[in-house]
Amino acid sequence: MLIILSGPSGVGKGTVREELFKDESLNLAYSISMTTRKPRPAEKDGIDYFFVEEDEFKKKIDEDKLLEWAQFVGNYYGTPKDYVDQLLDEGKNVVLEIEVQGALQVMKKCPYATTIFIVPPSMEELERRIRGRRTEDEEIVQQRLAKARKEIATKGEYKYVVENDDILEAKDKIAKIIREHHVDQG
């Protein structure tokens, strides 16, 4: 089963996901995306993302190897199709942590997907988190915050909206959604 996790940059998607993956009973697998963004200091190729150059990314688009793809603040991001299919064949609940344009593409192709949008308690808190992470320079932070406002405006497209105020509470809410839709049925 497919689970789409979206939300603005810095809202805590990665942090909440890490908590979710500690719960083995959820039977989750993470779909590793491909991106042209440069790796952050702690990120590893093949774990956080497959980091590629733009020409390689465009080749994947041409070869129809991506389930979805989008441009986000100057970089390309996409979901390799084969890997997702392999994980689904293994019976996993596959988590796509992707932005809104990509999520809309997957919703069309897979209307049964469980779609979750994570919102911050406030825009001020979102700004604190994105700055606190210290991974982007000022210009990019500004662009990501502007993007965040537009993204939050699309939250109605998702089946569930979960606020990430307390990390563990957000994790519990999402785990409950997944359990109700996937684990208990199967």
Ligand SMILES: Nc1nc2c(ncn2[C@@H]2O[C@H](COP(=O)(O)OP(=O)(O)O)[C@@H](O)[C@H]2O)c(=O)[nH]1
């Ligand atoms: N459409 C799409 N978006 C992705 C993919 N992988 C990551 N993203 C999204 O791209 C945006 C930027 O990701 P990133 O640069 O890692 O920043 P972060 O979300 O602040 O950690 C986030 O909204 C991610 O969820 C993908 O394969 N496809």
Ligand SMILES: Nc1ncnc2c1ncn2[C@@H]1O[C@H](COP(=O)(O)OP(=O)(O)O)[C@@H](O)[C@H]1O
């Ligand atoms: N509930 C929370 N309360 C306070 N800080 C949080 C919370 N969730 C995440 N953070 C912090 O916010 C920053 C951005 O989180 P991250 O998981 O990288 O976001 P995303 O993956 O959505 O871009 C990180 O420094 C993280 O530790």
